[in-house]
Structure formats: C-alpha cells, structure tokens
Amino acid sequence: MSINQPDLPAQSFRIDRTGLxxxxxxxxxxGYTLVGPTVRDHAMVYDELTGTQDLPVGKGDxxxxxxxxxVDRGDAALFGYxxxxxxxxxxxxxxxHKLWQAELTDDGLAFSEPDQATPPKYAFIGVRACELHAxxxxxxxxxxxxxxxxxxxxxxxxxxIVAVNCSQAAATCFCPSMNTGPAVTSGFDIALTExxxxxxxxxxxxxxxxxxxxxxxxxxxxxxxxxEIQAAAxxxxxxxxxxxxxxxxxxxxxxxxxxxxxxRWEKIAQRCLSCANCTMVCPTxxxxxxxxxxxxxxxxxxxxxxxxxxxxxDFSYLHGGSVRTSTRAQYRQWMTHKLASWIDQFDTSGCVGxxxxxxxxxxxxxxxxxxxxxxxxxxxxxxxxxxxxx
Numbered sequence: 172m173s174i175n176q177p178d179l180p181a182q183s184f185r186i187d188r189t190g191l192x193x194x195x196x197x198x199x200x201x202g203y204t205l206v207g208p209t210v211r212d213h214a215m216v217y218d219e220l221t222g223t224q225d226l227p228v229g230k231g232d233x234x235x236x237x238x239x240x241x242v243d244r245g246d247a248a249l250f251g252y253x254x255x256x257x258x259x260x261x262x263x264x265x266x267x268h269k270l271w272q273a274e275l276t277d278d279g280l281a282f283s284e285p286d287q288a289t290p291p292k293y294a295f296i297g298v299r300a301c302e303l304h305a306x307x308x309x310x311x312x313x314x315x316x317x318x319x320x321x322x323x324x325x326x327x328x329x330x331x332i333v334a335v336n337c338s339q340a341a342a343t344c345f346c347p348s349m350n351t352g353p354a355v356t357s358g359f360d361i362a363l364t365e366x367x368x369x370x371x372x373x374x375x376x377x378x379x380x381x382x383x384x385x386x387x388x389x390x391x392x393x394x395x396x397x398x399e400i401q402a403a404a405x406x407x408x409x410x411x412x413x414x415x416x417x418x419x420x421x422x423x424x425x426x427x428x429x430x431x432x433x434x435r436w437e438k439i440a441q442r443c444l445s446c447a448n449c450t451m452v453c454p455t456x457x458x459x460x461x462x463x464x465x466x467x468x469x470x471x472x473x474x475x476x477x478x479x480x481x482x483x484x485d486f487s488y489l490h491g492g493s494v495r496t497s498t499r500a501q502y503r504q505w506m507t508h509k510l511a512s513w514i515d516q517f518d519t520s521g522c523v524g525x526x527x528x529x530x531x532x533x534x535x536x537x538x539x540x541x542x543x544x545x546x547x548x549x550x551x552x553x554x555x556x557x558x559x560x561x
Contacts, residue, residue: 183400184392187373188249192223193390194333194361198294201386203331206262207296208252213241215255217262220296227252234341234526237535247372250297250365253341254525258454259302260309262293263326267477270461275470290326298334298359300352301344301523305454306332307358311517312457331382334359338366338406340413343526345539348418351523353410361387364403375403418524418539419546424511426542430550431503439541440499442534447480449528449536450505455521458486481505506538 186194195205205220210227220226231244231251244251271284298306306327313323337344337353346352355362360383364375375395378384395403450456460479465472479486482501487494495501513521522538529537 182377183395183403184376184387185373185395185399186376186390186392188223188247190390190392191249191363191374194386195220195222195294195296197386197389198331198333201292201331203292203294205294205296207333208250208255210241214239215241215252215257217255217257217259223249226250226297231339232341234343234530235535236343236529236537237532239530246367248365248367250335250363251339251367253337253339253344254299254302254527256452256527256531258452258525258527259295259298259306260454260457262295263306263323263330264309264313264320264457267475268322270474270476272471272473290322290329292329292331293326294331294333296333298332298355299337299525300334300355301346301349301525302454303332303334303355303358304349304351304523305525308455308517308519308521308523309457311519312455315517331386332359332361334362334379336362336364336403336407337410338364340410341526341530343416343529343537344414344524345416345418345526346524347411347414348416348420348539349520349522349524353414354407359383364406366399366402366406368402373399375399416526416529416537416539418522418542420510420520423542424514426545426549427507427511430545430548431507433545433548433550435541435545435548436499436503439502439536440497442536443498443502444533445482445498445501446533447482448531448533450480450482451478452527452531453509454523454525454527455509456480460486481508506541509538510542 198205206217207220208215208227209218209220209225210230211218215227215230215232226249228249229244229247229251231242232253233240233242234253269285271282274281310327313320314327334355336355340353357379359379362377362379366373366375376392378387450458458479458481459476462475462477463472464475481487481495481504484493484496495504509521513519
C-alpha cells in the first residue's frame with residue numbers, strides 16, 4: 172500500500188467466515204505476514220495470525236476509566252471487541268529498533284545499518300477508524316517533511332490494511348469528537364463491517380485501493396444487496412449512538428496555552444503516577460530515546476532507538492538536569508502537546524479519540540473530563556470576571 176492513494180468507487184461485497192479465511196489465505200500467498208487481534212494474558216493484543224481461528228472469536232470487552240475486562244459475547248463475532256492496549260505503531264514504529272552496528276576490524280571500524288534491510292510485508296487485520304487516523308498522524312511525523320524515517324516509510328509502504336468498521340463502542344471511546352470514526356472513510360485497502368443477526372453472520376466489504384480490489388478479485392465475493400448494506404450501516408450508527416464521552420475541541424489550542432499556570436494541573440498531578448501508561452498505549456505518541464551498547468571486548472557496538480515518554484525524568488534531561496521534574500509539568504506537557512502544539516507542528520491533533528489513555532490509566536484520569544474542567548476553570552474567564560467586579 173502506498174501512503175497516499177486515490178479512493179475507488181464504492182462497491183460493496185458480501186463474504187462469510189469461510190470467505191474471510193480465503194481473503195487471509197490470498198494475502199499470505201502474496202507474501203504478507205498477517206497480524207491482527209488475538210487473546211493473550213486476558214487482553215486483546217495484536218500478534219501474528221494464521222487464520223480466523225486465531226481471532227478473538229466470541230470475545231468482547233468492558234472498559235471504563237482504569238478498567239478493562241474481556242467478556243464472552245455469547246456469539247461467534249470475530250471483531251466484537253473494542254481496542255486493547257496494543258496499537259499498530261508497534262509494527263511501524265517498533266518499541267526497540269537497531270539503528271546501526273559497528274565492528275572493530277584490522278582496517279578500522281566497519282559500520283552496517285540494519286535499517287537498510289527490507290522490512291516484512293505486514294497485512295494489518297482489523298484496523299479501526301480511529302487507528303487509521305492514528306497511522307495517518309504518524310505518517311506526518313515520520314514520512315512528512317524533509318526528514319523522513321526510512322524504516323517507517325519502507326514498512327508503511329509495504330503494509331496492506333484490512334480495516335473494520337466499529338459496530339459497538341467502549342465506554343471510553345470518543346472518536347466522533349475528533350472526527351476520526353466510528354466509520355472508516357479512507358486509507359485502507361479493504362474495509363469490512365461485521366453483521367451478526369439472529370439468522371445470519373456475514374461481512375460487508377469494500378475495496379479502498381487498486382491492490383485491495385486485486386485481492387478481492389482473487390476470492391470472487393458476492394455483491395452485497397441493499398438490505399445487507401443497510402444492515403452494515405446500522406451497525407456503525409449503533410456504535411456512534413453508544414458513545415457518551417465527548418471532548419470539546421473548540422479553540423482548544425488557545426485554551427491550553429493560556430492555562431499553562433492553571434491550578435488544575437496540580438490537581439491532576441496529585442492523582443497521576445507518572446507511570447507513562449498513557450503514552451505507551453497511545454497510537455500516536457512517538458517519543459523515543461537512543462541507547463549505545465558495546466560488548467565486553469569493545470570490538471562490537473550498537474545503537475538502538477527505543478520508546479520513551481515525556482513522563483520520565485531522563486527524557487527532558489539537558490545539561491545540568493531535567494527540564495520537567497514535576498508530575499504537574501509532565502502531564503501538562505503531554506496533554507498540551509497532544510491537543511494543542513501537535514496541531515502547530517503537524518497541522519492535526521495528536522488525539523484520535525480511541526480512549527486507550529483513559530482505560531489504561533491506573534488511577535482513571537480522563538482526558539475528556541480534564542478538558543471540560545479546564546474550560547470551567549479557564550484563567551481567562553476568571554480574569555475577566557475579576558476585571559468586571561472592580
């Protein structure tokens with residue numbers, strides 16, 4: 172898949188689970204490594220798949236602030252879950268990646284760059300709308316501008332995306348607030364909507380690229396009729412109707428910039444553990460650090476890039492000490508960057524409304540609630556009230 176590609180005229184097809192297995196087999200025959208949702212350690216995670224039997228069959232989840240639990244749905248849904256702790260950035264922007272290595276030889280140092288190797292061809296199975304937007308956000312970070320990340324670009328351009336429309340929402344989802352879901356609209360090769368009725372279980376699908384259409388032509392699916400297309404649309408409408416959380420983004424940049432010294436940050440800091448969970452599960456966070464290692468003989472050295480977080484003291488270390496030493500400063504940096512200065516840098520928000528940071532925060536800090544409280548305690552409004560009272 173190319174990072175930027177034209178959309179195709181929408182034509183809807185219908186397959187059952189056997190057809191989905193045929194689709195996965197067709198991708199494997201094209202040399203793709205299948206990765207998608209599966210159950211491990213009581214959570215839905217992304218890992219390699221061999222077929223539909225590896226998907227979380229009949230599994231759903233219950234999520235709230237600081238709470239996650241897998242549940243049995245009582246049906247055979249393959250995509251009946253919401254999002255787990257993993258995001259697709261673990262494949263495009265790996266948690267740990269070797270940048271180069273050097274060997275001491277008789278002729279001096281010999282450098283090699285593993286980054287120049289051809290990365291795997293991944294087929295991402297089950298990418299949700301908010302996650303598609305997250306990938307597009309990271310495209311701007313790693314593939315936009317003058318300084319492109321070679322490993323990211325090569326992996327991204329070879330990736331095949333099978334997206335899945337949401338048919339239900341978690342209590343922590345708020346993608347409509349960010350205009351990122353629950354329906355997938357672009358950036359995919361094939362999009363699926365799983366429909367489960369009393370007497371039917373099928374998938375309505377569309378191609379989103381020439382490559383996606385070529386793969387569909389290999390499995391010769393049936394054209395979906397108007398009833399099936401309407402049923403798929405209703406599934407997405409149901410997911411949208413279930414979402415109760417909202418994040419008001421009106422003038423959010425100026426709101427956060429003018430409230431840099433708002434006492435609300437200290438109240439958040441009294442709860443925040445600086446554990447960095449929110450940044451690890453976030454599908455767009457890209458902070459990293461670099462580590463150099465050598466062996467005991469001193470003849471072999473390596474440089475590794477690894478995920479880091481703005482919540483760690485070392486991440487903001489400059490000569491003489493760390494810039495952000497308090498939890499208050501660390502959380503303020505994360506939230507202000509995510510919702511405000513990210514827009515200045517990349518012309519887009521760094522939040523896609525997936526709700527992972529809410530679910531996986533051990534103390535249940537809710538970014539949507541914090542924005543609401545920041546508006547209620549807006550320092551500009553307070554100053555205006557004080558002036559009016561003089």
